[in-house]
Amino acid sequence: MKNGKKLLALLLAGSMTLSLAACGSSAPAESDNASTDTAATETAATDEAATETASTGLDTSERVDLVFYVMGDAPADEAVVEDALNEKLLERFNATVDFQFSTWTDFQQKYSLELTSGGADLIYVANWLNFKQLAKDGAFLELNDLLDNYGQDLKALIGDDQLNACSVNGQIYAIPNCWPEYVSSGIKYREDLRAAYDLPVPDSLENVEAYLSGIKENLPDQGLLTSTTEESTGLQVAFDAAWLLNLKYSSVTTNGLPYGLNALYDSPSDVYDYWFSDDFVEDCKLMKKWADMGFWSRSALSDTNDSEAFTNGLCVMEPQGQNPSKYITSVSTFADAGQGWEAAYIAYGEVNGVIYPGHATQNGTSIVRGSKNPERAMAVLQAFMTDKELNELVQCGIEGTHYTINDEGFYETITDDTGAAAFGYEGFSTWNLRNTEYKLISKNDALLQEIFNKYQALGEKTKFPNIDIYSGFAEDYSGYDAERTAVSNVMRQYLAPLQAGLVSDVDAAVEEFRTKATEAGLEKVREGFKAQWIAYCDEYGYK
DSSP states (O other): OTTHHHHHHHHHHTTOOOOSSOOOOOOOOOOHHHHOOOHHHHHHHHHHHHHHHHHHOOOOSSOEEEEEEESSOOOTTHHHHHHHHHHHHHHHHSEEEEEEEOOSTTHHHHHHHIIIIIOOSEEEEOGGGTHHHHHHTTOBOOOHHHHHHHOHHHHHHHOHHHHHHTEETTEEOOEEOBSOOOOOOEEEEEHHHHHHTTOOOSOSHHHHHHHHHHHHHHOTTSOOOOOOBOOOTTOOOSBGGGGGGGGTOOBSSTTSSSTTEEOBTTSTTOOEESTTSHHHHHHHHHHHHHHHTTSSOTTTTTSOOOTTTTTTTSOSEEOSSOOHHHHHHHHHHHHHHTSSOOEEEEEHHHHHSOOOOOOGGGSEEEEBTTOSOHHHHHHHHHHHHHOHHHHHHHHHOOBTTTEEEOTTSOEEEOBOTTSOBSSOTTTTOOGGGOBTTTOOOOHHHHHHHHHHHHHHHHHTTSSSTTOOSSTTOOOOOGGGHHHHHHHHHHIIIIIHHHHTTOOSOHHHHHHHHHHHHHHTTHHHHHHHHHHHHHHHHHHHTOO
16 A cells, blocks of 8 residues: 555554454455356346446446445344345446444554555545545545546535545545534523523523523522533643633634634634633633532532433533534433423524534545555445435435335334334444435434524525534644643643632632643644644635
């Protein structure tokens, strides 16, 4: 593999520790349907594939067996759905696809091995799987020419802006899905309590305070926030109640850039200092005020975060780690519980004017550089995303066997007597193959889409309409790794108490934090980050 040694070193450095035991990427086992070698089958496949060859110039004279590596666990009916897919793929492309699964156990290690020696052709990629850096280091094939020659319909479907977001140095390395998913951070809160005590919607810092104060006055024993220390790898916040400050700032990303820097979404390359500003001191004093008012426990820095606190009624608001999908889950959970509880949600972007769907690299597909059949891989990928029949089959399985469409027109999974599904929704974990036009919608999806439509309208009004300009950035901190670690330690020791309001003298605590961060090497870290960030903004035209 080109750049193989460099790629392997990257994977090792990125905490994807390699095990001596390989995950096993043997050649795909062929089903009886796919492996039949009779003359009739070969002739039928060749005749049908000839149509594709004539229209695209794709050489389908020899059968190929592609491997598509995805995340998660294999569904029970993996072989059943693969057989149905491969019957159609053999007819059109003289090709089959074998889906291979990472499982969620040691998935980073398995993903690493797949890239270095696994034999995959197509592979799920995402920013949370270090896509951008892996692309820079040679893990994936450049797709520009393949799109022009064998993926013209796919290129038209995705659009230049989204493909550009998946590029590095002018070369496209991934094909994103085309279902804009808004994962906008925001505040989830108990609407039933707000209505019961005639409290304001918590859509500003003032209203957050009034909302929490009103509940505390009426229900003194009710927990309000269960905020805990946030050991963010992005080094942005140290205590998660501080996320509420997003109601105040129109930043390029939640809680600003890392290392106490910030930039407005409308001028992302104009980076300014937050930690050494008067705003920072004012915000820390607000956090102390709220702590003194009892909005969270005095032991919050040592408390263990309870992910079910909101569901179990232990708190009335969650300001961090929430998104529309989690809100919908809470709506369903509360409705099923039948206690009269009601959840509501406000995305920070609804207030501060900065809202956008997930980055193009949130869910995408790449062709592995070692693929022996990249042309066929591109053609099959295009078919999965642009052909309605194939898209519904790969995403949902076989209608009547794995799902039904109810009288209201909503998708419903078919389960057995125990509630288990042989092939659930997106049973192959192919979030990267979503197509808005063909997506079968469940009842909850319909509610979610209403929210997305509202956010899309808001996102169109921004300077970079519905573009997540931050998440495509991949920081290389190898030149200041030691200082970065030291700054992280300072944040946990000195910033967390400030953001939790657990200091007696805010001004003195701020000065101590600033001094310790400077001594830890903050300026070197900032200089290294800013140079990369500004270069990134220049490359993608985020001015």
